[in-house]
Amino acid sequence: MTDKRVRILLAKLGDGFDEAMLKLAMVFREAGYEVIYTDAQVPEVIVLSAIHESVDHIGITTLSGANIEHFAKITELLAKEGASDIRVTAGGFLADEDIPRIKEMGVAEFFPIGTPLSKLVEWSKENIKPT
Ligand code: B12
Known part of the structure; x- marks a missing residue:
């Protein structure tokens, strides 16, 4: 058993919606995750950051x-x-x-605009685990 907190890298794709990102960072932190936030919006930098930061999960937000x-x-x-x-x-x-297309590309789940935060936290606790 380890008390290491699960680490999540949060990043945006293709927009400047930083308020949503900050809100999500707070939600994940309050749910017990260690959140790393990158302003990077390019896949190469997002992946490199995830590896350098030894995260367990990548969370992408895209509002535009x-x-x-x-x-x-x-x-x-x-x-x-x-x-x-x-x-x-x-x-x-x-x-x-x-949405089904990105799941075929390997994205575990997609939460559309307006998803209740409680649903997000519930899903994360069941599905976001240490690597
Ligand atoms: C606030 C806001 C703005 C602010 C942004 C301020 C800022 N600095 O962030 C301002 C006024 C600047 C703005 C500008 C624009 N906006 Co705006 N904006 C919004 C608004 C009202 C809320 C967005 C937000 O912060 N949501 C908070 C997040 C946390 O909630 P959420 O989006 O519901 O997210 C849930 C899920 O999606 C999920 N989720 C989201 N991301 C992630 C990531 C992970 C990992 C997980 C697990 C879950 C998850 O979690 C949340 C659970 O509740 C929405 C409308 C709306 N009600 O959603 C429009 C909206 C996103 N905007 C929109 C548009 C079109 C624009 C502009 C293009 C308008 C323009 N012509 O200039 C610009 C573009 C800005 C840019 N740079 O990219 C559209 C986008 C639709 C589209 N893609 O076609 C929306 C949907 C409005 C609409 N109905 O048309 N906007």
Whole structure:
């Protein structure tokens, strides 16, 4: 048994919605996670930051509708670096048809705008585990 807190890297894709990111950082911190926040919005830098920070999970927020190929790039880069055990979760705004597509790209779950925070915390406690 270890008391190491699960580490989550939070990053944005394709927008400047930093208030949402700060709110999510507080929610995850209050739920007991150690949160690392990067302003990086490029898949390469997000993945590099995740590896350097030895995180267990990457959380991506995208409120202005990111290019979904970025999600594929993130999961591909994690695999290339031998870090596929770092899973990726995302939330925000995406076209309905893109949500199954990003899951096929390896994103564990997507939480659309307006998802109750309690649902987010409940899912995270069940699914975000130490790597
Ligand atoms: C505040 C706000 C702004 C502020 C942002 C301030 C700031 N510094 O952050 C300002 C006024 C600047 C702004 C600007 C714009 N905005 Co605005 N904005 C909003 C608003 C009202 C709230 C966003 C927010 O902070 N939400 C707080 C987060 C925590 O809540 P949430 O989004 O519901 O997130 C939930 C889930 O999605 C999930 N989640 C989200 N991310 C993640 C990540 C992880 C890892 C997990 C697990 C879960 C998760 O968790 C939350 C659970 O409750 C929304 C409308 C709305 N009610 O959502 C529009 C909205 C996001 N904005 C929108 C738009 C269009 C814009 C602009 C493009 C407008 C313009 N023409 O200029 C600009 C672009 C800004 C930019 N730089 O990219 C649209 C986006 C729709 C789209 N993509 O087409 C929205 C949806 C409004 C609308 N209905 O049209 N905006």
